[in-house]
Amino acid sequence: MKKPLSLLVLALGLGNVAWASDYPIKDRPITLIVPFTAGGPTDRVARDLAEALRKPLGASSVVVENVGGAGGTIGAAKAAKANPDGHTLLLHHIGMATSPALYRKMPYDTMGDFEYLGMINDVPMTLVGRPTLPANNYKELLGWIDANKGKINLGNAGLGAASHLCGLMFQRDLKVDMTTVPYKGTAPAMNDLMGGQIDLMCDQTTNTTAQIEGKTIKAYAVTTGKRLTTPALKDLPTLQEVGMKGFEVTIWHGLYAPKGTPADVVKKVNTALRAALKDPEFITKQQGLGAVVVSDKRIEPAEHRKFVQAEINKWGPVIQAAGQYAD
Numbered sequence: 001m002k003k004p005l006s007l008l009v010l011a012l013g014l015g016n017v018a019w020a021s022d023y024p025i026k027d028r029p030i031t032l033i034v035p036f037t038a039g040g041p042t043d044r045v046a047r048d049l050a051e052a053l054r055k056p057l058g059a060s061s062v063v064v065e066n067v068g069g070a071g072g073t074i075g076a077a078k079a080a081k082a083n084p085d086g087h088t089l090l091l092h093h094i095g096m097a098t099s100p101a102l103y104r105k106m107p108y109d110t111m112g113d114f115e116y117l118g119m120i121n122d123v124p125m126t127l128v129g130r131p132t133l134p135a136n137n138y139k140e141l142l143g144w145i146d147a148n149k150g151k152i153n154l155g156n157a158g159l160g161a162a163s164h165l166c167g168l169m170f171q172r173d174l175k176v177d178m179t180t181v182p183y184k185g186t187a188p189a190m191n192d193l194m195g196g197q198i199d200l201m202c203d204q205t206t207n208t209t210a211q212i213e214g215k216t217i218k219a220y221a222v223t224t225g226k227r228l229t230t231p232a233l234k235d236l237p238t239l240q241e242v243g244m245k246g247f248e249v250t251i252w253h254g255l256y257a258p259k260g261t262p263a264d265v266v267k268k269v270n271t272a273l274r275a276a277l278k279d280p281e282f283i284t285k286q287q288g289l290g291a292v293v294v295s296d297k298r299i300e301p302a303e304h305r306k307f308v309q310a311e312i313n314k315w316g317p318v319i320q321a322a323g324q325y326a327d
């Protein structure tokens with residue numbers, strides 16, 4: 001009797017291997033690891049992408065798994081160690097490139113432990129405050145910071161998070177030390193900001209736009225070189241405009257698979273990613289949150305890899321100069 005191929009694969013101990021022809025395996029979900037909490041900015045990008053990826057990938061479902069903590073390194077480590085069969089993917093942001101400079105002991109090798117599948121989008125950040133802050137614009141915020149030195153709390157999603165990097169640069173440029181309050185993602189930090197338990201936060205527009213619009217938090221500036229066009233954000237000055245020379249932080253997201261994922265599976269996911277990034281519904285949702293979906297070259301795995309290496313080289317010295325690290 002002829003053995004079915006899957007049995008043969010198991011018998012040969014090749015259970016890890018997947019071929020594009022049978023990928024994704026019928027009725028088996030694809031797990032998309034997000035290394036931050038549910039309901040936050042990275043999670044929002046991931047849930048929209050999961051929906052847009054499902055059809056072109058031919059998957060029964062793409063399920064988001066939130067593995068927050070330690071600035072994204074716990075979730076990324078879990079993805080790095082997963083079975084390299086294309087059924088576990090990772091969506092991560094700029095933290096992929098900032099963590100190596102921040103952690104003395106990294107639980108994975110950023111350039112060596114992943115297959116790079118392509119980039120997704122660029123997301124600006126906003127400097128926001130609790131609704132009860134007396135400052136109503138950036139100038140007034142500076143006055144309030146001056147008057148409250150030593151008493152200010154700044155929320156973030158842990159060392160290596162985008163909010164950490166942005167807050168670090170903000171404190172460095174102002175020459176003010178704030179007490180940082182780390183969370184497993186900026187979704188819970190946003191709750192505390194709205195409730196007045198923390199004073200300030202730097203966070204992606206994918207998490208702040210609706211709150212700014214609803215006036216449940218105060219907004220002071222954007223971190224991009226140019227002002228934004230999203231209606232709720234267009235009146236906010238850039239930090240450069242208000243005197244922070246060279247301040248520019250844009251958060252990018254990319255898609256990864258564990259090292260060893262077969263090349264034809266990588267190709268299949270990349271092809272599906274290209275289709276997802278052209279999906280008008282995905283593009284519209286992202287635009288509404290201030291995000292810009294990438295196109296062309298930046299979706300190529302080789303370009304993605306090159307870009308992450310360039311970002312490691314760019315941010316490493318900035319972080320080291322700020323003397324930040326964790327064991």
Ligand code: ASP
Nearest residue numbers: 040042161162163185186
């Ligand atoms: N906004 C977080 C960060 O600062 C990530 C998240 O919570 O999704 O990196």
